[in-house]
Amino acid sequence: MNTRQRYARRRQLSATGKPTRNRRLIAVLATLGVFGALVAVTQVSSAGTWGRRPPRGSAACPPATTAPATSAPAGTPAAGGSATPGPANGANPSGSPYRDHGAMQHPGDGQQPGNLDAQSRRGRGNCTPSSGGNNGGNNGATPPAGGNGGLEILGNSCANSRLQAHDGFQLGERCVGTAFGEVASAEDNPTLLITDAPRRVRANQPFTIKVSTRNLVRDRFLAAAQGGYYKESGFLNDQGLTRGHFHTACRMLASQRSAPAPDPVPAFFVATEDGKGGAQPDEVTVTIPGLPTAGEAQCASWAGDGSHRVPMMQRANQIPAFDVIRITVTR
Template sequence: MKNTPVRSSRRRSNRPPRNKRLIAVLATLGVFGAIVTVTQVSNAGTWNRWGRPPAAKPCPTAPAPATSAPSTSAPGTPAPSSSAVAEGPGTAAQPQTRSYHDHGAIQHPGDGQEPGTLAQRGRPGRGDANCTPSSGTGGTPAPGNPAALEPLGADCADSDLQTHDGFQNGPRCVGTAFGEVGAPEQNPSLLITRAPNSVRVNQQFTLQVSTRNLVRDRFLAAGQGGYYKESSFLTEEGLVRGHFHSACRMLTSSRTAPDPAPVPAFFVATEDGQGGARPDTVTVTVPGLTQRGTAQCAVWAGDGSHRVPMMTRANQVPAFDVVRITVR
């Protein structure tokens, strides 16, 4: 009888205390939970809980202009901003050099040529590689998007549209190469130097047009399949070969963009074998306009296949001009 308590005590001494067992169980569960958590975090960027890749998130866009208390700086002076997009165009003496918001639109000074215009400019690898570019109505990636310089395509290989065949039909995909572009000082320019302010219905009048750096010796008739059919070519002196167009159409409103589909009231293409580096003047006769109202008369250069000639830089004004004439 004396040995029984001793054996019982010995057995009890070999068992771990209950609180120690509980601590061991909790420790095991904690380690297991940590492993599961790490595994889920490592897979979160690739798979979701249904075993499918997660939906792509949009790339960060330029911040909207913030509303703040009135500035104490001089009127018209843009407030300093640390964001990628500034909040105004600046002043005439000190215009903005970074992208800014203007009445709900994003404006890019210098068309993105100035340093710092785009948020990610010059900082490769700092964008979000797992985002999907967001586009506006024109399909242009938002400012700061690392994919802003990735083209949608450079030919018609991936287009679902029928190949353009040189005739004036659409929708089509034009596979003709852009062709040759000259030096900036040799890019074409054009100006309407004389036009009437008003004319009577059916009254004949003239437009005087001055062109520079446009050799008017190349014209593939659009009605015969020459539209967008030929690349642009330069003369031996580096000048664009082509012609220019003149057209007048009647405006139905001075507050909204006109319908582009109707045929204009007047249209001609001028190819006279003249033109060169020095500006000259051509007179274009309009036989008259049959409708009262406001006429928009436009003149624009074209290469041999009717496209507006390319400019070397994005901030060069293309060769075109427009006047409005009252038809009474």
């Protein structure tokens, strides 16, 4: 086929709409280019989704969500704290509030079944609030009603309190404006257990109590007598563990049938800050020089953050870091 015949053949193929070899090659290359772009976008998207956990304080906070309004079950407190009657006595397996010998009980502290795991997953990791201040930027203003089972929040600051500001000393009838501070993840919350103590001692006889703590770094103590009480927010170390100390105290019980008076100074009290403690449980021995009189003693140990508050917990149904025992004191 000569040159004129080949040229005529090309014109004939173009007229019939059939692609030439060059056009087919261009179509193949274009398809490969689009496929490569899609792969690159997918890889970038996957890297953003499955990448490592961001460093503490660097992630964005998840948006706040409000549970949809639903009709209140029997026994649910209405706004203002009143409650409608629920089951008479004993636990209610449905998870609704109930009365037990006249007292309103809230299973799971009001947590609806099935929601806790989702809330825990949503709250994992650390985030940087999009606006400054507490309560999403409210900065002391009373938050609006709603989003809390219809119960109006009384306040989240001392802005409208009639009491004087707390100044770090151990004074009552004051309003503490210190922010709560940092709360650890559920698996990193402090726990405490009295592991060894005598059941019976003589009055004024020295004895020891052994206390084990977990997830409590005992390296932070602001002396309450020097104005460090409730003065500092709670803080975590780089491993997400609470910094603070623990207390041990004993008091003599006037009765074993009614709660004791809260104001008398205990027979013994000490705060332990030894620079130790961590994710693994360890044990501390506390020496008690003796209890003054015969009777029944209540001895307790409880964790404190740097400013003496019991460390906060991620969930309402976690048991605080404390333990209590009874010791009989004889003459």
